[in-house]
Amino acid sequence: MSDEPVAPDLNSDESSEDDGMGEIINEFLVESYENLDQLDQNLIDLEQNPGDTNILSSIFRTIHTIKGTCGFIGFTKLESVAHVGESLLSKLRDGVLDLDPSRTSVLLAMVDAIRQMLSCIEADRNEGSVDYSELVETLTRLQSEDSSAEPSTPVQAEEAPKQEEPAPVADPEPIKPSAEIDEDMEPIVDEFLVESYENLDKLDKDLIELEQDPGNTGILGSIFRTIHTIKGTCGFIGLHKLEKVSHVGENLLGKLRDGELALNPPRTSALLAMVDAIRQILSCIESDRNEGDIDYSQLVITLGKLLTDEGAQEITAQPAPSMPVAEKKEEPTVEETTILAEKTDRRQSIPDEQEKHVAKAEDKRTATDRQNETRSVSDSSIRVDVDILDRLMNLVGELVLARNQILQFVPKGADASFIATSQHLNLVTSELQEGVMKTRMQPIGNIWSKFPRVVRDLSMAVGKKIRLEMEGKETELDKTLIEAIKDPLTHIVRNSCDHGIESPEKRAEAGKDEEGVLLLRAFHEGGQVNIEIVDDGGGIDPDKIKAKALEKEVITQEQADRMGDRELVNLIFAAGFSTAEKVTNVSGRGVGMDVVRTNIEKIGGTVDIKSRKGKGTTLRVKIPLTLAIIPALIITSGGGRYAIPQVNLLELVRLDGEQAKKSVEQIQGAPVYRLRGNLLPLIYLHEELELEKKSEDDAVNIVVLHADDRQFGLVVEGISETEEIVVKPLGEQLKGLAAFSGATIMGDGKLALILDVMGLAQKAHVIAEHSEKTLTVAHSTQALAVDRQTLLIFGLEEDDRMAIPLSEVARLEEFKRSDVEQSGDQDVIQYRGEIMPLIYLRKYLNVGGGVSQESDPNELMQAVVFTRNERSVGLVVRRIIDIVDENITVKRGANRTGVLGTIVVQDRVTDLLDIENIVRDADPSFLVKTTGLALAEEVN
């Protein structure tokens, strides 16, 4: 507290702050902002449950606190607005008035006004020049019963059953000496306790200082405010004893502050006794949830007497009938209190009296003892500056790096104690990192608290009925992430309200409930935080999107034809896209969703959208739990080291040379690997990075990764260990490199780039926006339409064309003529460890001239390898032409053996090879155990 006398000037219209008040004001601001957010939420809740007295009381208390405080700091404008609002609220609380939308709206408007003034105070240290008299007038007007008729109300003002409940909380009548506290009030009570303990400590200190400096109006003001706050709060929780005590004390303080009375030792003592009494009651509340049995009536009487100089001399109490500051009539005045008269006392004996009272109640002593033993509510939390936490985070990051470096120095045969120590260091660092991370975690409910208001305002603005539900409010995120997703989430919510949910009429027509539901759901899964925004609106029409996208030339007709519904719906994230018929100031400008996606991807997250026309839309946002320190797999390729975030990593597959050759297949020129039946597209990292392969090893290391629900394999040269790395961002100049998402400093001080799995995949087209390659995958999983097949086109002569379904083809090979050997009367060749028979298709099909032309032993022969039941046969052809996708419509039936029919491929007449028959003829035993024979027969 400042030492200079500060006189809060209650009469000025635009009060400016005296420097001594600076700290009080700052504190006031922080508190009030918190309160206002809570207030918004409460008002929305209240609208749903108009009769809920608990919510009303909570709101009342908040406004009351704000009002109380700003009065003494001297913000009269703020005070008057809060005051009128408070009057309205009390009438609502007492059931004198009903809550209807117009009242709710005006209360919300009041909250906005208060917020506005607070920000003026924050910026300029004065209340600003906005005139709120109209608001005040409205608030006043709505306090009369016959307030103006409101437009069609989405929320009916029907009596909620709760309203009739005899809530002891709001009942100002017969004050029971020890009131039981309503269970629903528990969280409020806890908060009240924490606050009040803080306040009481301050109060003690202030009172002592005041005694030294009795004229210090600044301290007096502060004390007044504290008592006033306590009094205000406890009234609504139902702590009437406490209220009584603080009320009388407040009266005394008021007079002291106004200079009507002088502070003398008896008064100081009485006030100190009051502080003790309050503390005592609070600890009873904390342990037993009631005010305890101690009778404070003596104290009350004494404080009352001290209100007048004459009364100090006299015996009979003369309690002041009205409070100097509070004007509300609902507050129990001193006359209402039933004072249990004890023997008359003289003020000097007050301290003794007090002690006797304390000595009387045995259990209260134990309660006090208990308080000292167990940690009270106020000890369990502490306010910390965010900057300090940020610094801590950075330091932990550096510690992790240093630890990594130290671990490098632990070779295998080192000193045992050194190893032990470094392991200990390792453990402690990891736990420290986890712990610090936790300090910055905040529940997502913090940003969600704004949404009820947003949804309400929006739905009124666009004339729809929307109910907001929230699941998983307590899901925690790092603070910086919360900041980052605030805007994107807001935009998505606004979009759903504006475009997603239909008007009540449309919904009724569609047979839906007139009230639309917007569900926000958050949960942890797989190391990420998932946030879903689900609405049961009209969904997104893929055709409309397609049309719009074509119109805006976001995609070409060709691309449009190839896109599935899901991809079309995801087009709304494309830049410059908006299907809203009208651009409202809410949304529809076409710059929203792509910015949303960019912002989410900036923090390493993904956003996806699923929609069913007529049913609704679900947006799923996934963000990694931490930003800075992630576990990663270190790999080498092309002579460099790279890090792959573990969150993208599925498994590792190693194929030695032989296996590699066999298992890595080629489909349409793209390498793939069959992993447990699924085809995995492969990317060779050194190729993607345009580096030279440095490793001599033939072995193939496949890192199986997933991004955006799709998998692929990254072929690297070497795999090192998994490490925890600190992510360092790349500079602006490198932002355009899709393959990298950052860099890290390794244990040896060298740098490694962190691969951006999604970026890499997109760049290599294994995960395309417009699934060009899905045909490849679909083909092998037989999801293609029946009449469309991939065919291998080859020729036996210069100019002819034949075709065979690619699915029949195991491999395409080349042999030197000289490698061909004889086994019996069959030409064979050694192939992959087995002996493979060769079939000369030319001979078989009697195509072309004699065989004599091919006599050059070094000549290369082309063979199509057909494999069945682990046996292969090579069909020798002249030339391999192409692989195409075609609709097969047999134009001509079979006209000779070995040919299934004739089709037209690429505008050329092509014979479709009857491979089954050919092979069977050549070697009847080959096809044993096949059922494919039937097919050939049928076609014939």
Place this chain on the structure above:
Amino acid sequence: MSEEKQFCTFYLDNLFFGVAVETVQEVFRYHEMTHIPLAPPEIRGLINLRGQVITAIDLRQRLSISKLPEDKLPMNVVVRTGESVVSLLVDAIGDVLEVSEENYERPPETIPEEVRKLVRGIYKLEGKLLLILDAEKAVNVSTNVADVS
């Protein structure tokens, strides 16, 4: 008015450059760099500067001057422009010079086009020209390749 300004100077080939001394964070000898695949040739790599990862830009490449001979290692001038910290690779580092405003002129035509683009102006000194590098433009190397879909 004759204002005195201070510039941190360095050499590139036969050219003498200066950057405002306030923008220079530090200078040091050759530092090992980690190559960045797929980056444009002006970006030589990344440097670990006491735990901070900074991009190293090859000024010779940037100004379309011939490369340094293999055996000569460049030096680093770390500049801070706005939010970003970048190291410029130069041949050699000169002194901090104080020059007076009156010697300030526009870059002459004799300076090659590529260089002139990044030079704000020049100061005439005894026997040589001090070219003032536009640091912001110099570090503005973009890797935004048009996305091929």
